[in-house]
Amino acid sequence: MAKVEAQPYEFELEPKRCALMVIDMQRDFVDRGGFGEALGNDVSLLRKAIGPTRTVLDAARARRMLVIHTREGHRPDLSDLPQNKKLRGRLKAGIGDPGPMGRILVRGEYGHDIVDELKPAAGEPVVDKPGKGAFYATDLDSLLRNRGIGQLVVCGVTTEVCVNTTVREANDRGYDCLVLEDCVGSYFPEFQKAALDMIKAQGGIFGWVSDSRRFLAAPANA
Numbered sequence: 001m002a003k004v005e006a007q008p009y010e011f012e013l014e015p016k017r018c019a020l021m022v023i024d025m026q027r028d029f030v031d032r033g034g035f036g037e038a039l040g041n042d043v044s045l046l047r048k049a050i051g052p053t054r055t056v057l058d059a060a061r062a063r064r065m066l067v068i069h070t071r072e073g074h075r076p077d078l079s080d081l082p083q084n085k086k087l088r089g090r091l092k093a094g095i096g097d098p099g100p101m102g103r104i105l106v107r108g109e110y111g112h113d114i115v116d117e118l119k120p121a122a123g124e125p126v127v128d129k130p131g132k133g134a135f136y137a138t139d140l141d142s143l144l145r146n147r148g149i150g151q152l153v154v155c156g157v158t159t160e161v162c163v164n165t166t167v168r169e170a171n172d173r174g175y176d177c178l179v180l181e182d183c184v185g186s187y188f189p190e191f192q193k194a195a196l197d198m199i200k201a202q203g204g205i206f207g208w209v210s211d212s213r214r215f216l217a218a219p220a221n222a
Ligand code: TIU
Pocket: 023, 024, 029, 072, 132, 157, 158, 159, 161, 162, 163
């Protein structure tokens, strides 16, 4: 067991039953010229999570932790896209429409895939999810339980949307989540802070918050 300094108190990490989850680090959310930027967002707020996430990813691989990547998106025929999600925002170019990097949030398109810096390694599961939470309508829970995983270290975007939804889903399913604050990003600085505060408040109501430096400082041979 390796103690990671965290809030509201230290996280007791057990590498053999802990997975790293990298949530939705997709070009369309993070890259310049993608869907997120086309909506008027400042993607630099998300891009600053790439470097620290890369160091955590390398460390997790070295520690032989399970690494799982997720991608938000839909089947090319959009049969798994609920009408409410399709219509929300009254966008000129929304989900399924042609976008700057291919059809927006459609599986198989360039913009839907994970950024080069955080490319999944061979054998690392990639979970394609139609919703904000990574457990909804996916086999994520089976992948984790079948490997005896009970803890998640969480990186990815966006902090208040897919990261928060996934952490809440995981917490209700019995997983302990450690969110690394420099490895998650929001287009809105005030939401970044609030979303992290919500996780660690009330004695860690949804989980723990730490950062890449503290994660890397924890003993690797625990
Ligand atoms: N992955 C994720 O967070 N999807 C979103 O749609 N996020 C927004 O903040 N819009």
